[in-house]
Amino acid sequence: NAGVMQNPRHLVRRRGQEARLRCSPMKGHSHVYWYRQLPEEGLKFMVYLQKENIIDESGMPKERFSAEFPKEGPSILRIQQVVRGDSAAYFCASSPGFRYEQYFGPGTRLTVT
Amino acid sequence: GIQVEQSPPDLILQEGANSTLRCNFSDSVNNLQWFHQNPWGQLINLFYIPSGTKQNGRLSATTVATERYSLLYISSSQTTDSGVYFCAVEGGTASKLTFGTGTRLQVTL
Numbered sequence: 001n002a003g004v005m006q007n008p009r010h011l012v013r014r015r016g017q018e019a020r021l022r023c024s025p026m027k028g029h030s031h032v033y034w035y036r037q038l039p040e041e042g043l044k045f046m047v048y049l050q051k052e053n054i055i056d057e058s059g060m061p062k063e064r065f066s067a068e069f070p071k072e073g074p075s076i077l078r079i080q081q082v083v084r085g086d087s088a089a090y091f092c093a094s095s096p097g098f099r100y101e102q103y104f105g106p107g108t109r110l111t112v113t
Numbered sequence: 114g115i116q117v118e119q120s121p122p123d124l125i126l127q128e129g130a131n132s133t134l135r136c137n138f139s140d141s142v143n144n145l146q147w148f149h150q151n152p153w154g155q156l157i158n159l160f161y162i163p164s165g166t167k168q169n170g171r172l173s174a175t176t177v178a179t180e181r182y183s184l185l186y187i188s189s190s191q192t193t194d195s196g197v198y199f200c201a202v203e204g205g206t207a208s209k210l211t212f213g214t215g216t217r218l219q220v221t222l
Binding site: 033041042044045048056059101102 | 143155156158201209210211212214
């Protein structure tokens, strides 16, 4: 039973470019969460999605960040016009339902140069 | 929002020693999870424990929800236990984890 998959594992972008991070949940899981870990810090919640719906985006920066979880395919976290402060590890988690145990992927490490 | 505090922030142990990590939270919770972030950055689920006691090999955890704390016990520590241990809780009406700042554990030979 495959775990949560994220790609790419490492992503380097120049300032002003776009970053697209992908997350495939565990089989049977329809709830996806994105978290961000800045260097030497804990993880911070960004957004919670179900298929085709954003349930809670209270942790998303107001500009440049967006997330989707389409009916088919992985969840996508999109960061437009990246800045150096966006450099972080971005983790995706999935669960089978509301308030169930969350399982984390290996993360995508974004470096903005 | 809910606050999560972990102690100690740093811990150095010799291989074979035992340790107790603590997680305090400021409000009632629906879920509580413990994670180990290994030196490669991967987050590994240790326990899903909103209340009660669980054991898995050399690790065990206890959550006393009425007193708003959880403890993670590591016995006979090994160098592979090194890394950062996070407690994360889910409270209120939301379904999102709030993480503590972690306990950084280093196990030496």
